Amino acid sequence: MKFWTSPEEIQKFEAAFDKRLKEGPDQKLYFLVGFFITAYAIVELRITLMLAKATKITQLQSFDLLTRGMDVKTKIERLRRACETGPALGPNLSSRLTIVDEVMRPLRNKIAHSYATLDRAERTMRFVTLAAFPKDLPNRHPDARDSETIDVAELFEAIAWLRMLSTELSEAYRWQSQLGIFEIANPRSPLRHGSSQSPGQPKNASVRGRRERKRQRKGQPLRASERK
Numbered sequence: 001m002k003f004w005t006s007p008e009e010i011q012k013f014e015a016a017f018d019k020r021l022k023e024g025p026d027q028k029l030y031f032l033v034g035f036f037i038t039a040y041a042i043v044e045l046r047i048t049l050m051l052a053k054a055t056k057i058t059q060l061q062s063f064d065l066l067t068r069g070m071d072v073k074t075k076i077e078r079l080r081r082a083c084e085t086g087p088a089l090g091p092n093l094s095s096r097l098t099i100v101d102e103v104m105r106p107l108r109n110k111i112a113h114s115y116a117t118l119d120r121a122e123r124t125m126r127f128v129t130l131a132a133f134p135k136d137l138p139n140r141h142p143d144a145r146d147s148e149t150i151d152v153a154e155l156f157e158a159i160a161w162l163r164m165l166s167t168e169l170s171e172a173y174r175w176q177s178q179l180g181i182f183e184i185a186n187p188r189s190p191l192r193h194g195s196s197q198s199p200g201q202p203k204n205a206s207v208r209g210r211r212e213r214k215r216q217r218k219g220q221p222l223r224a225s226e227r228k
Contacts, residue, residue, distance in 0.1 A: 029118045033111055033153055039162035040108050043100060044072045046169035050182060051075055053173065054082035058125065076101050083182065090183025093172055095191055096165055103192075107158060110148065124149050164189040 008179050021030060048067055049060075057063045067075065075131050083089035090095075110116075115128040128147045168184045 004041050028122050029116065032152065036111060036155065037108070039159050039166065040104060042166050043169065044075070044167060046173065047072060047075050047079065050173055051079045051082065053176065054079055054086050054182070064109060072105050073101050077132055087176055088181040090181050092184040093182055093189045096184065096187070096189055099192065104158060104162060109144065110115050114147065123152050125155060161189050
């Protein structure tokens with residue numbers, strides 16, 4: 001250990017921490033935060049592994065050096081780009097990657113970059129930001145706003161969804177070589193309300209059109225995929 005000089009001090013800390021974890025008021029908070037971050041991390045790791053396979057990179061240690069610190073939004077964007085000329089990205093998987101980017105990533109950032117607290121009933125998690133902390137000070141910044149919240153039930157739902165997706169990503173990775181496509185054959189992780197559980201093949205024409213116009217504005221040559 002780097003901070004304690006004797007085994008006795010370490011034992012005292014471990015005993016105090018264990019008591020806090022089992023009997024303290026934040027027991028459920030620790031569980032929720034830890035469970036969500038762990039579920040999110042393994043999903044991101046599987047997306048990274050899928051990106052390596054899509055780009056035909058087998059030296060995972062070197063690939064890890066290149067992608068470490070890259071957020072999941074960038075990884076998903078690059079996976080989509082890699083699948084334009086490599087193995088296709090199926091609509092079921094594509095729709096769920098969108099949820100990871102638009103729903104789970106912002107939630108992860110709130111948990112990681114704010115002070116998460118639970119109300120006394122342990123039914124609502126509050127994300128306390130700098131402007132809202134501490135709320136009761138008389139010299140609080142005039143632009144301060146109350147922090148955002150999420151129902152604990154909704155957070156549990158997000159955790160369960162990430163765990164289901166993790167299994168599906170593993171299956172999609174494993175079957176890609178035989179199917180020639182990254183896809184979730186039998187999705188169990190639900191889509192958002194109002195979305196079809198098995199959407200049609202996404203259309204890339206409009207995306208390619210925007211990229212083509214952007215490259216033309218910059219005076220850059222078109223990619224091979226954009227010349228088709």
